[in-house]
Amino acid sequence: xxxxxxxxxxxxxxxxxxxxxxxxxxxxxxxxxxxxxxxxxxxxxxxxxxxxxxxxxxxxxxxxxxxxxxxxxxxxxxxxxxxxxxxxxxxxxxxxxxxxxxxxxxxxxxxxxxxxxxxxxxxxxxxxxxxxxxxxxxxxxxxxxxxxxxxxxxxxxxxxxxxxxxxxxxxxxxxxxxxxxxxxxxxxxxxxxxxxxxxxxxxxxxxxxxxxxxxxxxxxxxxxxxxxxxxxxxxxxxxxxxxxxxxxxxxxxxxxxxxxxxxxxxxxxxxxxxxxxxxxxxxxxxxxxxxxxxxxxxxxxxxxxxxxxxxxxxxxxxxxxxxxxxxxxxxxxxxxxxxxxxxx
Ligand SMILES: Cc1ncc(COP(=O)(O)O)c(C=O)c1O
Numbered sequence: 001x002x003x004x005x006x007x008x009x010x011x012x013x014x015x016x017x018x019x020x021x022x023x024x025x026x027x028x029x030x031x032x033x034x035x036x037x038x039x040x041x042x043x044x045x046x047x048x049x050x051x052x053x054x055x056x057x058x059x060x061x062x063x064x065x066x067x068x069x070x071x072x073x074x075x076x077x078x079x080x081x082x083x084x085x086x087x088x089x090x091x092x093x094x095x096x097x098x099x100x101x102x103x104x105x106x107x108x109x110x111x112x113x114x115x116x117x118x119x120x121x122x123x124x125x126x127x128x129x130x131x132x133x134x135x136x137x138x139x140x141x142x143x144x145x146x147x148x149x150x151x152x153x154x155x156x157x158x159x160x161x162x163x164x165x166x167x168x169x170x171x172x173x174x175x176x177x178x179x180x181x182x183x184x185x186x187x188x189x190x191x192x193x194x195x196x197x198x199x200x201x202x203x204x205x206x207x208x209x210x211x212x213x214x215x216x217x218x219x220x221x222x223x224x225x226x227x228x229x230x231x232x233x234x235x236x237x238x239x240x241x242x243x244x245x246x247x248x249x250x251x252x253x254x255x256x257x258x259x260x261x262x263x264x265x266x267x268x269x270x271x272x273x274x275x276x277x278x279x280x281x282x283x284x285x286x287x288x289x290x291x292x293x294x295x296x297x298x299x300x301x302x303x304x305x306x307x308x309x310x311x312x313x314x315x316x317x318x319x320x321x322x323x324x325x326x327x328x329x330x331x332x333x334x335x336x337x338x339x340x341x342x343x344x
Pocket of ligand 1: 026027028029030032052053054055056103132133134135159
């Protein structure tokens with residue numbers, strides 16, 4: 001074990017509210033699956049409820065439309081619930097539910113104290129709450145969504161940006177739960193202690209704290225999000241397209257009245273790429289984005305949204321597409337695999 005593991009762990013322990021103990025690994029899927037495994041071991045239960053995307057491993061992909069190759073016995077142990085619908089969680093929770101795993105937010109904000117209620121519900125049911133903070137961590141606040149919303153999950157998972165692109169992930173959690181990794185629960189991967197990524201993580205986290213990166217992301221992201229909506233309004237198409245979400249991570253949406261949303265998105269993508277903006281519908285703000293980048297992107301949006309308006313007025317975008325439209329990764333993305341477990 002290299003001393004950088006300790007340096008990183010101490011740093012994270014001081015930043016992330018639930019980080020009484022920390023495990024380090026390589027990928028996002030690694031740590032969410034480790035969270036599920038330790039939750040099962042801690043509770044002695046089998047079922048998992050989830051909401052969001054959590055990587056390629058069996059327990060999660062079981063709930064998607066791409067679940068070929070996953071044994072039915074595994075599929076039967078995972079189910080989904082609806083974000084911001086506490087009743088859908090109540091309906092699905094039972095005495096065999098080990099954990100509830102979710103991204104604290106994706107684009108929609110939690111409503112009616114959803115996250116707090118979820119924590120209370122989990123506590124009352126003896127179920128562990130796991131925040132998948134792959135996106136929210138270090139972005140909405142340095143301490144992640146758990147700091148921002150003041151809800152402390154039993155376990156939380158981090159990866160993606162906190163080492164500025166180097167492959168590393170973290171599982172943080174309550175000490176008595178995490179202690180199971182010391183003997184009963186196995187979680188190890190050969191390159192888990194790889195030092196270049198550890199050094200990158202330590203350097204990046206210091207940079208994020210020193211430069212108050214979450215505030216920067218919110219400021220620049222707001223310029224882009226508000227700028228987009230202002231352009232749509234000035235063109236009179238704000239009913240057809242909007243930029244929604246949090247300032248640090250927003251998404252462009254298209255109403256079905258603008259045409260098939262995937263085709264409309266493909267058209268906007270095609271025209272944005274022509275103007276030098278590698279675009280896939282999201283604004284994932286980063287510290288390297290400057291005002292100049294924002295202004296450049298907004299200028300491109302001005303042209304492209306005017307083209308979109310004209311296309312819609314002239315019969316739609318379909319004939320203007322130069323290639324195949326983009327497709328969804330999963331055929332079903334919400335309200336699927338809801339399995340309110342039949343209670344005895
Ligand atoms: C919220 C969330 N969880 C888990 C993962 C899986 O991470 P990885 O691809 O590093 O295994 C991702 C990756 O996109 C993600 O966005």
